[in-house]
Amino acid sequence: MTILYPEIEPYESGFLDVGDGHSLYWEACGNPNGRPALYLHGGPGSGCSAFARRYFDPSVYRTVLFDQRNCGRSVPNAAEMETDLETNTTWHLVEDIEKLRHHLRVTSWLLLGTSWGSTLALAYAETYREFTRAIVLSGVTTTRPSGIEWLTDGMARLFPAEWDLLLDALPANLREAGVLEGYHRLLNSPNLATRIEAARDWHKWEAASILLADPGGLPRRWRDPIYLLTRARIITHYFRNRAWLDDGALLRNAGLLASIPGILVQGRLDLEAPLVTAWELSRAWPQSQLVIVENAAHSISHDGLARAIVDATDKFREI
Numbered sequence: 001m002t003i004l005y006p007e008i009e010p011y012e013s014g015f016l017d018v019g020d021g022h023s024l025y026w027e028a029c030g031n032p033n034g035r036p037a038l039y040l041h042g043g044p045g046s047g048c049s050a051f052a053r054r055y056f057d058p059s060v061y062r063t064v065l066f067d068q069r070n071c072g073r074s075v076p077n078a079a080e081m082e083t084d085l086e087t088n089t090t091w092h093l094v095e096d097i098e099k100l101r102h103h104l105r106v107t108s109w110l111l112l113g114t115s116w117g118s119t120l121a122l123a124y125a126e127t128y129r130e131f132t133r134a135i136v137l138s139g140v141t142t143t144r145p146s147g148i149e150w151l152t153d154g155m156a157r158l159f160p161a162e163w164d165l166l167l168d169a170l171p172a173n174l175r176e177a178g179v180l181e182g183y184h185r186l187l188n189s190p191n192l193a194t195r196i197e198a199a200r201d202w203h204k205w206e207a208a209s210i211l212l213a214d215p216g217g218l219p220r221r222w223r224d225p226i227y228l229l230t231r232a233r234i235i236t237h238y239f240r241n242r243a244w245l246d247d248g249a250l251l252r253n254a255g256l257l258a259s260i261p262g263i264l265v266q267g268r269l270d271l272e273a274p275l276v277t278a279w280e281l282s283r284a285w286p287q288s289q290l291v292i293v294e295n296a297a298h299s300i301s302h303d304g305l306a307r308a309i310v311d312a313t314d315k316f317r318e319i
Contacts, residue, residue, distance in 0.1 A: 003306045004054035015075075016066075016103050018096045020087035025073035026066035026100060030058035035133075035317065036106040037061045038097070040068075040124075042115030042139070045234030047072025049221070051301065055112060055309050060317045064109070066100060068093055068120075071230050079229040081192060085237045089244045090143075094124045101131060108133045110316050112309070114300050115139040115273065119243065122250045122281075125257060134319050135262040135288075136312040138305060139270060139298050140278035142250045143243040151272065152180045152239065155209060158271065162208040169201040184236040187229070196225050199232040209271045210299065254284035261319065262288035263312040267296030267305055 010027035017023050027048075039052045048065040056063040069088040070078040078085060097120075101109070108131045113121030118137035125132040141147060156163035166179060174182035186198035203222060221227045262285060266278040275292065282290040291312070293304040300306060 003303055004051075004310060005056065005058055006054070007050065008053050008058050010053075016096075016100055018069075018092075018099050020092070021076065022069050022087070022096075023075050024066050024069065024096060024100070026064060026104075028104070029053045029063045029065070030056060030061045032062060034060050034062040036104075036109035037063045037313070038100075038109050038111050039063065039065045040097075040111065040113040040117030040120045041065075041072075042117050043071065043231055043235060044068060044116045044120075044238045045071040045078065045231040046116075047074075047221075047227075047230075052112075052114075055306075056313050057317060061110075061313070064100070064104060064106075066096075069096065071234060077226075077230055078233045079226045081190075085234065088234065088237065089241070090120065090123055090238070091244060093120055094127055097124050098128060098131075107131070110134045110136070110313070110319075112136045112313065113138075114309075115141060115298065116143065116238075118273075119143045119245075119250065122254075123245070125260060126250065126253045129256055129260060132257075132260055134316040135257070135260060136265065136309060136316070137262065137278075137281075138265040138300055138309055139273045140264050140266055140281060141273045142248075142277055142281070143238070143245060144277075145242055145247055147273075147277065148180075148239045148242065150274070153178075155271065159205075159208040162205055166201060166205040169198075180236060180239055183232070184240050187233045187236055195233070196229055199228040200225065202232040202236070203228050209297075251280055251284050254281060257285050258287060260287060261316070263315065264288055264290045265305060265308040265312060266290065266292055267298060267302065268292055268294050269296060270298045272298040 010029050013027035015023045047067045067074040076083045111121040118140045170182045264278045296302045296304045
């Protein structure tokens, strides 16, 4: 049985100047006259992949994907030594989405956000709900301080050996600063080799939970040290700044989504984004439906999660 729609190439792509020296890569796939849908990738800093195009019925949807600031094909890239991330924040990304909507002359669209992309989707929809037709989220996060602490410290209770390796890789003079601050400093070192080594060590820690849930292996892109550096540098930048979100704000403001239907797709065994966040969001947003996928974790390539995401986008084809 085919879970995803067939592989597809963009019918249109380009770069959008959004100011602050940023140029964002975007692409559109499927039906040029179809219902607009926007995919928001995770990370932050992971960039888009061709895989994400396949969650949408290409005969129905005009599917738009873009690489968020400083990652993927967008420029400047965070792996470049001279790239400053000061103008890369959650609220810059929200406005980037709105500029892309104007550029593509979209009246309103379905949002699909996965992992960090679910936080970004909520931030956009709560700000621009009049342009949001429906929302599908998977691996639901709201990037609260408690969630950041869980990812950077709390999971040590489940992976003590990998945690020790993460700590041991920190120079002694940075250990007092803590893992997040210590790695942020290494990833902004004036020495490129130091940055790359820190990015590899950071991803070894992330790999612990991924491999537990998906023994098939890590994403292919993780073989590229430049990709790892881009991603790790952006992640630590966002986490260190608590994603520029007041604690719990996205949940508190979920009432703003009252006119918008949503489907929350969540793996029961998701360690990176524990189920409790999706549960809390579903309670705060009665117009949403929570779909729990048993024996699934965080990876959206899992058959059960992929099927549930496609089912959700199919359900909204007529909205």
